[in-house]
Structures are given as C-alpha cells and as structure tokens.
Amino acid sequence: MSALLELQGVKAWYGAVQALRAIDLVVEEGGVTTLIGANGAGKTTTLRAIYNVLVRREGSISFNGRSILGMSANDIVRLGIGHVPDGRGTFSRLSVEQNLQLGGHVLRSRKAVQEGMRRIYGLFPILQERRLQQAGTLSGGEQQMLAIGRALMPRPKLILLDEPSFGLAPLIVTGIFDTLRQIRHQEGVSVLLVEQNVNLALALADQACLIESGRVVKNCSAETMRNDDTVKHVYLGI
Amino acid sequence: METRKPALFINDTGNRGRAQKLAVPLLLVTAGFALTFLLDGYHLLQATNIIGFAIAILGLNLLAGYNGQISVGQGAFLAMGGYTCAILMNRLGLPFWLAVPAAGCTSMLLGFLIAIPAIRLELLYLALATFSLAVALPQFAKNKVLAPWTGGVEGQSIQRPQPWSELGLNLDQTIYLYALLTAVVLFWLVHNLVSGRLGRALEAIKDQPLAAETMAIDTRAYKIKTFCASAFLTGVGGGIGAVATGYISADTYTFFISITLLIGAVIGGFRSILGAVFGAAFIVLVPMYAEKVAHGVAWALFGAATIAMMWLMPDGFAGLCTRLREHVQRLISRSSL
Amino acid sequence: MESFLLQIVSGLAIGGVYASLALALVMIYQTTDLVNFSQGELAMASTYLAWVLIGNGVPYWLSFVITLAISFAVGFFLERVLMRRFQKAPLHSVLIVMIGLMVFINGSIGVVFGYELKDFESPFRWLGGTVRGYMSSHEAGIALVTLTVMTLVFCFFRFTRVGLAMRAAAVNPLSASFVGVDVSVMLSLGWALAAMIGAVSGVLSAPIVYLDPNMMLNIIIYAFAGALLGGITSALGAVVGGLLIGVAENLAGAYLVGTDMKLVFILAVIICILLIKPNGLFGRNVVVRV
Ligand SMILES: Nc1ncnc2c1ncn2[C@@H]1O[C@H](COP(=O)(O)OP(=O)(O)OP(=O)(O)O)[C@@H](O)[C@H]1O
Ligand SMILES: [Mg+2]
Secondary structure, eight states: OOEEEEEEEEEEEETTEEEEEEEEEEEETTOEEEEEEOTTSSHHHHHHHHHTOSOEEEEEEEETTEEOTTOOHHHHHHHTEEEEOTTOOOOTTSBHHHHHHHHTTTOSSHHHHHHHHHHHHHHOHHHHHTTTSBGGGSOHHHHHHHHHHHHHTTOOSEEEEEOTTTTOOHHHHHHHHHHHHHHHHHHOOEEEEEOSOHHHHHHHOSEEEEEETTEEEEEEEHHHHHHOHHHHHHTSOO | OOOSOOOTTSSOOSSOOHHHHHHHHHHHHHHHHHHHHHSOHHHHHHHHHHHHHHHHHHHHHIIIIIHOOOOTTTHHHHHHHHHHHHHHHHHSOOOHHHHHHHHHHHHHHHHHHHHHHHTTSOHHHHHHHHHHHHHHHHHHHHOTTTHHHHOTTTOEEOOOOOOOGGGTOOHHHHHHHHHHHHHHHHHHHHHHHHHSHHHHHHHHHHHOHHHHHHTTOOHHHHHHHHHHHHHHHHHHHHHHHHHHHOEEOGGGGOHHHHHHHHHHHHHHOTTOSTHHHHHHHHHHHHHHHHHHHOTTHHHHHHHHHHHHHHHHOTTHHHHHHHHHHHHHHHHHHHHTO | OHHHHHHHHHHHHHHHHHHHHHHHHHHHHHHHSOOOTTHHHHHHHHHHHHHHHHHTTOOHHHHHHHHHHHHHHHHHHHHHHTGGGGTTSOHHHHHHHHHHHHHHHHHHHHHHHOSSOBOOOOTTGGGOSEETTTEEHHHHHHHHHHHHHHHHHHHHHHHOHHHHHHHHHHHOHHHHHHTTOOHHHHHHHHHHHHHHHHHHHHHHHHHHHOBOTTTHHHHHHHHHHHHHHHOTTOHHHHHHHHHHHHHHHHHIIIIISOGGGHHHHHHHHHHHHHHHOTTTTTOOOOOOOO
C-alpha cells in the first residue's frame, strides 16, 4: 500500500495563536487512520489545516504524492478529498436534496449529480424519504448521514470525518460505523477519522495517531494503540 | 479590535513634556488669533465656517470615536443649532453670543430625544436610520406647520449682530473671534473629558461592552450623555455657521451637509481632537476651489478621499501625523546612537 | 373609492421600483451582513449608462440588456477590487467606505453629465395612455418588468447550480467551501447581481423622477424601508416590503401627511420597524442589541 495523504511537520496558527506544533501522519490508500486525543488537542485543527480553512499553516501536506499546501479548499475538493466537519455543517435551511446537490457542486454534469444522489440514497434510504425536508429539521443521526452523503457525492478518494458520533445515541453510532465500513469496501474510500469514542475508532482503523497539545506523540497501528497502557488508561477507561 | 495607536493628544501619556504637548494647540490658537487681523471679509467668513464645522465635527468624533456609534444624520443637530440661533436672534433679539450657546442647548435636547431610541440600535441600523434622517431632514424644514419659525422653503435672513466696535473689530472679525474663543474652550473641555475618567469609561464601553457592564459602568447613561454632548457641540457649530452666513433655509441642511460632516470627521480621524480642525478645513476649502472647475468635482474628491483614507490610513490625517512623528522619533533616536 | 384604488394601484407600480432596489440590498446583506449604502448611486450610474446608449440610437431594450450586463460586471469588479480589502475591517470602516463610494459616484456622474434634470423616455408608450383607467402605461410597464425580473431571480436561486451555491455560501460559507464552492467568487457574484437588479430599479424609475445624479436619494430610503419591513434577511420579504411601502407611501401622501412629508413618514416607518419589529415580516432573527 502507498501513502495517499501524508503530513510532515505541520504547524498551524489561528491568527497569532499556534494550535498545531508538529503533526506527522499518513493515510494509506484504502486505509483508515484515526486521530485521537483530548479535547483541544488539535484534531479538528489538523483537518482544517489539510483543507486550508480558518488557519495559516506550514509544513508539508501531500496527497497522491503531490503537495497541496498552496491549494484552496475548493481545489482540494476537486482533487478528491471530502470533508465531514465537526458539528456536521449541513445547510440547515436548505432541503436534504439541495444539500446533496451542493455536495455534487464539483461534478460536471447534471446527470452525474443525479446518479450520485441515487448512490447516496442507496446507502442511506432514510435520506430519500426525507428528500424535501429542511436539513435543520432532521434528527442528529440523519444529519450525520446527510453530512457523510454530501461528502461522498463527488466520489472522493479520501474523506476527513470529524467526530461522526458526536451527540448521538449508541445504537445510531453503531449504525453509522457499520455504514462507514460498508462505504470503505463499496466505494474504496480511505478515511481520516477523528473520534472521541476511541474504542469504536480503533476497531475501525488500521493506523492510529495520538495527539497532545498540537503534537503527534504516538503514531502506530491501531492494534498497538489499543494495547498501549496509557491509552488504555486515559482514553479507553480500562 | 483597537490595536491602533491613539491619535494626537488623546491618552497621550508618552514621555514628551507638557510644554511639548501644548505646542501644536498653542501654535494653532496663536495663528488663529492672528488671522483675525490678516484676512479680508470673505476669507474670514470661510475661516469662521471652518471653526463652526470643526466644533460640529468634534461632536461627531465624540460619538464615533468614543461611543462607537456613527451618525450619518448629524446635519439634524446642525440644523437645530442654526434655526435656534435664527429664531432667538430674530424674534427675541438675543445677542449672538448668547444665541449660540442656547443653540447648543436646544440641539442637546434634540440629541437626548434621539439618543433614547438610538442607543438601542446596532451600528449598522443606527447608520441606516440616521442616513434616512439625513435624507428626510429638509422636509422638516420645509414643513408648513413649522414654516413660520423656520422660514420654510424661502428661508430667513438672520439679523446682523452688533460688532464689538469698542475693541476695534468689524462684524466679520467679531464673529470670527467669538467662534475662535468658543472653539478653544470647547476643544479644551472635550480634551479633558476624554482623557479623564469619562474617556476611560467610554473606551471600555466601546471595546468591551459586556465587560464594561460587569464593571458596573452604566453603559446606557454614558451613551446617552455622550450623545447629548455630541449634539451640543454640533448644535453650537450649526449656530456659528448660521450667524456667520446670515441666512439659512431648508437647502442649507440637505442630505449633503450631513454626509459632508461625516467625511470631515473621517478625513480628520474619528479618534482625534485636532483632526476635527483639519477635517473642517478640508470640507470648507476643497469645495471652494474644486467647484470652480465644475459642479460635482468637490463631491467626487470627497468620495475618493474618503475611500483612500479608509484604505491607506484608517485613523485619518491625525493618525498619519502620529505615525510620521513616531517614524521621525525613531530616526532621531537611531541617528543619535 | 375610485381614487383610493388608484392610489393603491399606482403605489404597487412604484413599489416595484422599491422592491427591486430592496432586493438588491437584501442580496448583499445575505452574503455580507451589510447594507450597501451606495446601491442607489450604483443604480443611478447604470441609468445614465442606459440614457447614453439610448441617446446614441441604440434601441431601448438592447440598451436595457447592455446596461444590465455592464452593471453586473461593475458590481463584480467593485467587490473584487474595493470591498474585498475591507472584509476584515471593523464595521464602521466598511460603512464609511460605502458612503464614500456613494459620494464618489454621485460627484463623478455630476461632473460628467451635470446636475440638470433629464427626460428619460418610457418604453411603454405602445401600451396606450392608461390601462383601464387605473394605471399609466409606464406604471403597467414597471409592474411587468419588475415581475419578470423577480421571477427570473427566484428561478435563478431555486433552479440553477450557481444560484444554489450562492445560497450555500451565504448561509454557511465554511461548509460551502467544503463542498467546493468558491465562496469569494460567490461574494462578488452577490454584488454583481445586486448591481444588476438595482439597475432595473434605476432605469424604471427614471421616467417618473427624471434623470439626475440625485434621483435615487429618496428612492434608496424607500428601499431601506421596504427591505426592513419585509425582513432584511429575506428576498421574498424585500419584494413584498417594497410593494407595501409603495402603497403606504401613496396612501400616506394622499390622505395622511401630504406629499411634502412623505420622506418624514418613511423615516418614521423605518424607526418604528427597527424599534418594534427589527426582523420584519419574513426575516430571520438578526440580533439587535438592546
Ligand atoms: N476558530 C478558532 N480560533 C482560535 N482558536 C481556536 C479555534 N478553533 C480552535 N482553536 C484552538 O485550537 C486548539 C485546538 O482546537 P481543536 O478544535 O483543533 O481541538 P480538538 O482536538 O478538535 O478538540 P475537541 O475534541 O474538543 O473537538 C484549542 O486550543 C482551541 O482553543
Ligand atoms: Mg474537534
């Protein structure tokens, strides 16, 4: 397997405040890497740094062997990186269908958009039922599906997922993670997953990164991470 | 938000001595005094106008620079001052040097009435409402019910006051000197006001409204007071302008006068006291020359200058002076090493 | 009764002009949370452009289309070159820049074309003198054109990709960039569309108020009132508000305050809305500090 996304020595700033100090991580082609760490460690910021939104950054970020450091968010989408932001970021005053249409904004033809929507409805049948409903009125789980569906619209090679389980009931979370597995195999998407529920995350991932105060402190396989004593103690509560 | 250096003479607790701090104002006042005997009637009239506008702009500065509010309709207070002077002098025969402070007072009353709704509005909506006020203003002056007082569309001449001939001054000189003295007093008062406790409170309110409230600063009361003070100053400015010109009508106080005042304040720098003088000179002198070229040139220049100002030096002319001075000081200290 | 109806009908017609300008204001408000004080003057400049074209023998409707196209480009350019510099500036600076822009346009047009009133022909003479005795032919024309433009605008936002992307960029710029929308282009497009729609209001009102550099000064505050009444966040609200203000203005002028106090009446309306119902009829919550 080869590296699809690779970050080396990435630093990032909000205005004058430095939030990332040294981030190195790799997402393999077809693999799942999870990013774990305490609140405020810089997980969301890492995703923002990859996407070049809200932060100023330095270091090296490459996708498919090509540096994407100078690219703007809308170019990055076109390269094939999808983003499911924290808080889901659906367009709450637009309908489910319009949200998905927007997900297909970078697709060239109307036909491709239609086809993409059919694909997403296949993955999440509930969204088809709620097609004309305003996104803001969906349940939390449905909104998360919508956010994932929206990111999958242009058939990305990689998606960045920021806390997909946030605020959801355990049953729904399990459902979402099942779908993620399905997506991974069906669509061949690689995933960079940020998740508070470390148990679930490590079960899904092959690789894991632990960050503390903007620094990657441990970078290993998910298996090794699961067996690490401090990780067990602090993040898994065992 | 405010990381900019305060402009000239405000909170200026630098290491310069008192004498040095007083140098520029003293120089200005002396020069102003000398002008009384140097300028002919027409130019003296323009000089008086500049002073009137400077006081009016000072009012706007107080509001914008310290309350963080923008009034696009400051012409209303100018009009209130002008009409008060006209009515008091024509109807009651009040001498002009009493009518002008009275004009400030009626204007302050109007300011109080406007302040009560105004301080509840966010900046954008306050600008919108006062913009509309500025557009509608002439219709108040033209109104038939008020016409016996305002003179309606035809306007009214203001009785020429008695010159202070005991001092050997003619009428233009009298009005000019009076305006100058008034300005000196008011500028000095405002300077003391903003560099004292009130200034600090206003600063706090503007930058950190919530924190200010928890520090038990009565935000509303301060804002209303500032509004009143601002209206007072602009009213006095309007009074001086009306007395100097000797005639006012609804067309004196169009939308454009309000905008002109705002532009004067911007050019001088909202947060600067001496900037008001520069801004006033700008809005009086530029049209004097530019309108000779073609009608509208001054206006186009005003617009261009305003945009350029916000682009290049958002602190106005006074901010530029501060920066230049710092630059020179740095050069001096470097060369003396 | 007859005259009352007449007032309403002609109010609706002139209300169409206010509605277009209000719609232009809302368009910029939605993307930037700003009320563009120079919108009226931009419309005025567009009207002069149309006047020059027509004066040079270009057919009316062709001039109309060219004017809209150029206004669109100018709006786009203004946002890119000028307003963009002030994106992060404090609000009062941005307001002042817009007022400066307004003054600059007003003065420049005055220098070039002078300040005397100019006749501006109405393209609707062929409709005959009056339609059923209620409306002048020009008023009927205004209603027709405004309706068409509004419908086009609504279709644009509802059915086209770019329209949808603009809405997305307006409601949630961050998410919009996550789906590949170039948010900065959308901001410029907002200004461009606003300038174009404003141009419609200018060209349509010129035969009524005559053409002069100050022609939009009163109209812009009617448009403010319309936009606020409908709710400054709502495009539909702007249209309804503009029409209502047109009617209210006519009725107040005829029966309440007299024609010479109409502006004062509108000022009162604006202040009442701001104090009593700042979100207007259709608007979302916008925080107004109390
Ligand atoms: N928009 C912002 N502006 C300024 N600082 C920010 C911003 N967003 C985050 N930060 C700061 O950057 C640091 C990292 O935050 P980040 O959101 O990346 O943490 P996180 O690991 O995602 O935490 P959580 O698990 O709570 O989501 C924190 O100290 C935070 O305060
Ligand atoms: Mg986070």
